[in-house]
Amino acid sequence: MADPAMIAVRFALYAVLAAAFGLPLFALQALRGGERVVGTALRFRVGIVAAAGAGLAFSALWLALLAASMGDTPLAGVTGETVALLIDGTAIGAAWTARMAALTLMLPVASLGGRAPRTAFGLLAVAGAVALGSLAWTGHGAMDEGVRGWVHLLADLAHLLAAGAWIGALAAFLRFTFARAPDPVLAQRVLHGFASTGTLLVLLLLGTGLVNGWVLVGPDHLAALVTDDYGRLLLIKLALFAAMLALAAANRFRHTPALRATVDDPVRALAGLRRSLLAETTAALAILVLVAWLGMLSPPASA
Incomplete structure (x- = not known):
């Protein structure tokens, strides 16, 4: 039977990473000129920061749950050595590292993006694509x-x-x-x-x-x-x-x-x-x- 906790965390990751990618992409496409600077764009950036921050938290929890599952131990029993082995020795770990780096980059870019909004939203969309796309390595598509x-x-x-x-x-x-x-x-x-x-x-x-x-x-x-x-x-x-x-x-x-x-x-x-x-x-x-x-x-x- 599938682990309900892992299903819940995977759902949360899909949702927040979709927002982290989709919001800046939409702002880049739909907002015009000064609209990328005024209140509407500010609210978009706040949403992107929230999605990226949640993505970091849920990604850390997901990795811990995966390590617990692979080691057949409770979550509290997961060791740093097990997590490090998972990060360094697997394609899933490489994808996770890329996701964490992309989400971390999004936080300052979204927070300070008012000075060059078009460039900022473009960088955010690319980083969001990396973060969301990394989930492809955690599903069936990476098994063939x-x-x-x-x-x-x-x-x-x-x-x-x-x-x-x-x-x-x-x-x-x-x-x-x-x-x-x-x-x-x-x-x-x-x-x-x-x-x-x-x-x-x-x-x-x-x-x-x-x-x-x-x-x-x-x-x-x-x-x-x-x-x-x-x-x-x-x-x-x-x-x-x-x-x-x-x-x-x-x-x-x-x-x-x-x-x-x-x-x-x-x-x-x-x-x-x-x-x-x-x-x-x-x-x-x-x-x-x-x-x-x-x-x-x-x-x-x-x-």
Whole structure:
């Protein structure tokens, strides 16, 4: 049975590292000129600092839990020697070290980024990509070898970054629409401007998801989708992803045009948009829980 504590920490890592990458990427793409300096950008930087700090804490806890699991000891019994061996002697340790370095770099850059905001957000997005991408070495994608292994790892990496960009955008949209004094013009503009990027992210998620599904399940194990724990969780994940697609389509084709049409009195349009964004974010977080859980199970193709 998968360890609930490890699943919880893996979920937290996926969530905070997605925000650490997705928020600066969104700010770089969606904010214009002076908007990268004023209050909106400041709140973005505060969120990035919080995500990077949480990422450091959860990464340290994750490594300790992994060392405890590998040594078959309680968490309190983990020694520095065991942790050092894990860091120095494995690819997982190298990925963890790169993640910690990237997250540590993000703290001063985000805190002092007001002087050169475009450069700062660019550096933050790159560092966030390294931190989030390092999770690919903790999942099934790092277990295969040869060409198959590289294809799977690269698909995992692209899947993670696309998901992080989407989740970061959701966090930003929630910030715009739930502000004390929401700016409907700005909210409408960033929502509308994200449409083409959102389409690209969906295509990337679908393509890399198909690659991962082919490697982890494969045509010879389709029956396991309904008979195996991994398969059933995967089907739930796909259903939640379909729900996210439907909600994103509603945001694009219904709620955003309604906000533009009622910009002088946006209360009703904002209420509908808020409900839709909350539902989409809830589905995204539920998917991250499932991803954290699936990473602890053996996929059907490994049987």
